[in-house]
Amino acid sequence: MANYRQFNPLSAINRGEINMPTWLALNQLNIGVPAILLFIFCVLALQTLTRRILGKEAIRSCHDVSGHYLAIVGTFTAVLLGLVLVDAMTKFQSAEKTLGEEASDMMNVYSSATNFPDQANIIHELSRQYINTVIEEELPMMEFDQVSKKATDIAYNLTLTIQHIEPETENQKAIFPLLIQQIGSMWEDRRDRTTASNYGIPEAEWIVLILASSITIIFTFFFTIENIRLHLFMTGLVSLLIATSLYLILMFGTPFSGTLKVSSNKFYIAQNYMK
Numbered sequence: 001m002a003n004y005r006q007f008n009p010l011s012a013i014n015r016g017e018i019n020m021p022t023w024l025a026l027n028q029l030n031i032g033v034p035a036i037l038l039f040i041f042c043v044l045a046l047q048t049l050t051r052r053i054l055g056k057e058a059i060r061s062c063h064d065v066s067g068h069y070l071a072i073v074g075t076f077t078a079v080l081l082g083l084v085l086v087d088a089m090t091k092f093q094s095a096e097k098t099l100g101e102e103a104s105d106m107m108n109v110y111s112s113a114t115n116f117p118d119q120a121n122i123i124h125e126l127s128r129q130y131i132n133t134v135i136e137e138e139l140p141m142m143e144f145d146q147v148s149k150k151a152t153d154i155a156y157n158l159t160l161t162i163q164h165i166e167p168e169t170e171n172q173k174a175i176f177p178l179l180i181q182q183i184g185s186m187w188e189d190r191r192d193r194t195t196a197s198n199y200g201i202p203e204a205e206w207i208v209l210i211l212a213s214s215i216t217i218i219f220t221f222f223f224t225i226e227n228i229r230l231h232l233f234m235t236g237l238v239s240l241l242i243a244t245s246l247y248l249i250l251m252f253g254t255p256f257s258g259t260l261k262v263s264s265n266k267f268y269i270a271q272n273y274m275k
Contacts, residue, residue: 081242092253095193107273119161162180199253217242220235
């Protein structure tokens, strides 16, 4: 097998091998929370500016019409945010399930290989290499939507080794189909895990979400009360609710990166099992 150098995400970024998206850091809490606070501050500043430019009387004259519009737009935005958030959470749970099933498949392959003494050592070694490579190299790469060629090659060599087994005893003939099924299931889980289109939020959805959220917040500018501080406080709460909803969608929509990402504990359990 070919020699592979140890993958270092930071070094790869510096070498230009990985182009890190500018928005990716937002799914880190230490970046996302200040961004939300900055967003709310900008909204309140825009509201204050709108009040000064238009004047209280002009804004008050819009109350009857803007109230009806806000009800329509607000309902649409709330339903849209809810549906997309549920979809993102479902995809997140699917990613976590797929990761666990892949680790379970590898443990089953490792365990079943003991029934084939001639190939057991190489299957065990390739299984350990695959688990170690996924943990140490591929999962960090997936934070940047990259897949490890080394892990793919190891899985391919493992599959070829299993396919070339010739069962001899009745016990081996009974177990061999299960072993083939297990390695096939592993490939299916790996495909689902490494296919970026299975996770994340499409750009079109983000455009509609941001547009609807922006329009909803803008409509809150066309109301006024005598106490400006109380008005700013209410607008800030609305902005906070919308911003945190969008942030949750971002967090769940990137299941393999950020502060909130799927747990790789099952791969560590498989690693310890194979030791």
